[in-house]
C-alpha cells in the first residue's frame with residue numbers, strides 16, 4: 001500500500017499545562033455549585049474531552065485564517081472565516097461548507113440546508129501522561145503503565161502494572177546517588193530503581209520533546225496509585241463570583257474549583273483522514289490534499305492554545321497549553337513506509 005492511498009494517519013501529541021487547566025463537567029453555573037472537572041469513567045483520572053478540544057481548535061484555526069485572508073467573499077457576499085466557519089456567528093451566518101475551506105473540511109460542518117460533513121480530523125480525549133507532585137527533592141513527574149499506554153507508543157502497549165506501594169525512580173543528573181525513599185505529596189514510598197523498562201520509557205518520551213528537567217525527574221507508580229496521587233494533588237482554588245449587573249463580588253458567592261496543575265504533561269491523538277477519499281457536494285476536497293496537511297491545519301491552532309488556552313476560567317489566568325511536538329508523532333508502522 002502506498003502512502004498516497006493510506007486512508008488515515010494517527011498522530012500523537014504532547015502538551016504541557018502552562019496554567020492550571022479547568023474543564024468543567026458543565027451544567028453548573030459559576031457561583032452556585034462547586035465546580036469539578038471531567039473524569040474518565042474507567043480510570044477516574046481527570047481528562048479533557050476531545051469535544052472540548054475540537055471546539056477551541058476550530059475557533060483558533062478560523063481566527064488564523066481570518067488574519068491571513070480577511071474579508072473573504074463567497075458569491076459576492078462577505079463570508080469571513082471568523083466567526084462564520086468557527087460556528088460562532090449569529091443569524092444567517094454559519095459554516096461555509098466549501099471544499100476549499102480548511103476550517104470546514106478539517107473540522108467538519110453542518111449547514112442549515114442540511115449539508116453535513118464529519119471532518120477530516122478526529123480528536124481523542126486529552127489524558128494525563130505525567131503529573132507533577134511536590135517531593136523532598138522538588139517537583140517530580142509521575143506516571144503509570146496505564147498512562148503510558150495511552151500514548152499509543154507500540155513499545156508501551158505491553159507494559160504490565162507495578163507493585164502497589166513503591167515508586168520506580170532514577171533521578172539522573174546533578175545530585176547523583178540513590179534515593180531509598182521519596183515522598184510524593186504526603187505519601188511516603190520506597191524507591192525501586194531496577195525496573196528494566198525505565199530507561200526505555202525515558203528514551204521514548206524524550207523523543208516527544210519533553211523538557212529535560214521533567215524527564216530527569218520521572219517516577220512510575222502502579223495504576224491505582226497514580227489515580228490516588230492525581231486526585232489528591234489537583235489544584236483547588238477558591239474564588240468569588242462576580243455579579244455581572246454590579247461588577248462586584250456577589251455576597252456569599254464563594255466557590256471552589258478543581259484544575260489540573262501547571263506543569264501537567266498531557267497526551268492526545270488526532271486521526272487525520274485522507275482528503276482524497278472524500279467529496280463535498282460532489283467536489284474533490286482542495287483545501288488539503290493529504291493526512292499530513294490535515295495535521296498541519298490543526299497545528300495552526302497551537303500558538304493560540306499556548307496564549308489563549310482551553311477550558312473555562314481563561315479570565316482567571318487558566319488553561320494555557322503548550323504543544324511540545326507540533327508535528328506529532330506518527331504511527332511507526334514499517335509496512336506503511338513503502339511507496340511514495
Ligand SMILES: [Zn+2]
Pocket residue numbers: 085095096097098101102103104105
Ligand atoms: Zn468554512
